[in-house]
Amino acid sequence: MCLAAPSRVLEVADGMALTECFGERRHVSLLLLTDDVQVGDYLLIQAGGFAFERVEPARAEEALNLMQALMSQGGDARQWGAVA
Template sequence: MCLAAPSRVVEVRDGSAITECFGQLREVSLLLLAEEVAVGDYLLIQAGGFAFERLEAEQAKEALELMDELMALGNDERSWGHAA
């Protein structure tokens, strides 16, 4: 199973885009997308660096909030049953 975090487009280039996710910038290929991509769009990106789906902003923001909450739980030792 693969989990893709929505990445926000910050720049569009010829056939590629610069995206941001959790503070990390990444250049990704747009070759697999049939639709136009614009700054501010959210994309799902395969591990190989190919964007494969554009998401609605609300859907992307909900997913990012949930992922942020899950990561915070993972960083909390008490969530793993360890003594503080």
């Protein structure tokens, strides 16, 4: 199972986007998307670094708030899915 946290787009150039989620920045490929991506959009990103879906801002904020609530109770979303 894969859990994708919505990542906010900071920059877009040459089929790539710089995104941020929970303070972590990374460059991702936009190759799988058919929609135009703009700065400020939220994306779901596969583990391999490919954005696969654009998410409405309200839905993204709701998901991020839920994840933040879980992390505030001692969980770390960056470790979800990590092999123990």
